[in-house]
Amino acid sequence: MATIYRPLAVSLGDPAGVGPEVVGKCWDHRARFDLPPFVAIGDPRSLAAVWDGPIATIDDPREADSAFDVGLPILPIASVEADLPGHPSVAGAHCSLDALELAVGLARSGSAAAVVTGPVSKQQLYGIGFSHPGQTEFVAERCGVSPANVAMMLAGPTLRTVPVTTHIPLGAVVETLTPSLIEARGRAALRGLQRNFGISDPKLAVAGINPHAGEGGTLGREEIDLIIPAIEALRAEGWRVTGPHPADTMFHAAARANYDCALCMYHDQALIPLKALHFEDGVNITLGLPIIRTAPDHGTAFDIAGQDRADPRAMAAAIRVAAQSVVHRAAVAA
Ligand SMILES: NC(=O)C1=CN([C@@H]2O[C@H](COP(=O)(O)OP(=O)(O)OC[C@H]3O[C@@H](n4cnc5c(N)ncnc54)[C@H](O)[C@@H]3O)[C@@H](O)[C@H]2O)C=CC1
Numbered sequence: 001m002a003t004i005y006r007p008l009a010v011s012l013g014d015p016a017g018v019g020p021e022v023v024g025k026c027w028d029h030r031a032r033f034d035l036p037p038f039v040a041i042g043d044p045r046s047l048a049a050v051w052d053g054p055i056a057t058i059d060d061p062r063e064a065d066s067a068f069d070v071g072l073p074i075l076p077i078a079s080v081e082a083d084l085p086g087h088p089s090v091a092g093a094h095c096s097l098d099a100l101e102l103a104v105g106l107a108r109s110g111s112a113a114a115v116v117t118g119p120v121s122k123q124q125l126y127g128i129g130f131s132h133p134g135q136t137e138f139v140a141e142r143c144g145v146s147p148a149n150v151a152m153m154l155a156g157p158t159l160r161t162v163p164v165t166t167h168i169p170l171g172a173v174v175e176t177l178t179p180s181l182i183e184a185r186g187r188a189a190l191r192g193l194q195r196n197f198g199i200s201d202p203k204l205a206v207a208g209i210n211p212h213a214g215e216g217g218t219l220g221r222e223e224i225d226l227i228i229p230a231i232e233a234l235r236a237e238g239w240r241v242t243g244p245h246p247a248d249t250m251f252h253a254a255a256r257a258n259y260d261c262a263l264c265m266y267h268d269q270a271l272i273p274l275k276a277l278h279f280e281d282g283v284n285i286t287l288g289l290p291i292i293r294t295a296p297d298h299g300t301a302f303d304i305a306g307q308d309r310a311d312p313r314a315m316a317a318a319i320r321v322a323a324q325s326v327v328h329r330a331a332v333a334a
Pocket residue numbers: 018022118119120121122123124135284295296297298299300301302303304309310311312314
């Protein structure tokens with residue numbers, strides 16, 4: 001791993017979920033996982049409840065680098081009450097939002113090199129009035145970027161996908177899709193492949209939405225009316241874009257070899273293949289931001305929190321990909 005001169009800010013996510021445990025385990029295995037210094041942000045009690053390692057409470061992210069060798073540095077978030085693992089609460093939801101806010105602020109101010117977000121519960125956040133579909137859109141808003149111009153990429157060793165629509169009901173997908181939204185997500189994905197992954201001439205494969213990509217309009221017209229105009233607009237800008245591809249035949253190994261990223265029309269079309277192939281080490285990356293933000297692909301896993309069963313590899317991959325993105329971006333900017 002190349003040297004990064006500022007720590008990564010890692011929010012712990014919901015204190016009752018597996019976020020604290022996987023972050024602690026990442027510190028335990030920092031050498032094996034090849035991780036740069038990072039600072040956790042959250043309630044230290046949620047960490048101590050599930051992890052026996054040394055915790056180094058700090059006041060300033062500049063202390064993280066030297067503290068990292070002796071303990072897991074944490075910038076504490078005061079929560080009115082400590083959560084029990086597996087038992088989410090209103091206080092915990094506020095704590096997860098405060099940690100996210102601080103982590104994003106540190107990345108925006110330049111005090112942190114990037115932000116890695118621990119898993120939050122959307123249901124819990126919606127319950128305290130969180131009005132964004134997810135952390136992706138929250139971070140975009142805090143960075144002053146329209147949510148339409150960012151892309152939620154899920155990336156694993158053999159597949160990257162971007163859903164055009166994210167956290168909306170399935171029944172609302174078709175009415176939400178427009179050529180300009182598909183085009184904007186496609187452009188954000190392509191630019192992100194260049195800036196965050198260092199792929200100079202990326203290839204994007206666009207999925208259809210109907211069976212067999214609509215069979216020439218006989219099984220639905222969304223490909224003709226919505227998707228093909230977006231593909232043509234991106235091609236006119238010089239991007240390498242193929243499709244619309246039947247979604248059922250674009251994720252097997254030989255098909256995946258033909259593209260760098262699949263642009264999918266809705267959440268599960270993008271996330272099912274990714275999680276089927278790479279649940280253990282899949283990373284969620286928000287593309288199109290002035291800062292770098294990654295997250296593990298998994299959620300809060302309340303069902304196993306506090307049982308020492310949480311696999312830290314996806315969190316480790318999220319930290320590593322964030323660090324690699326810092327290096328790629330610096331190279332692109334140089
Ligand atoms: N980046 C984020 O903040 C994300 C948050 N979520 C949130 O998480 C909550 C729960 O979502 P689910 O759909 O149940 O997905 P989930 O990923 O939390 O759990 C699905 C299954 O995978 C297991 N699992 C998850 N992470 C694991 C790990 N690190 N090691 C071992 N097993 C693990 C769980 O025990 C469960 O059986 C929802 O409220 C959702 O909003 C979901 C995905 C991403």
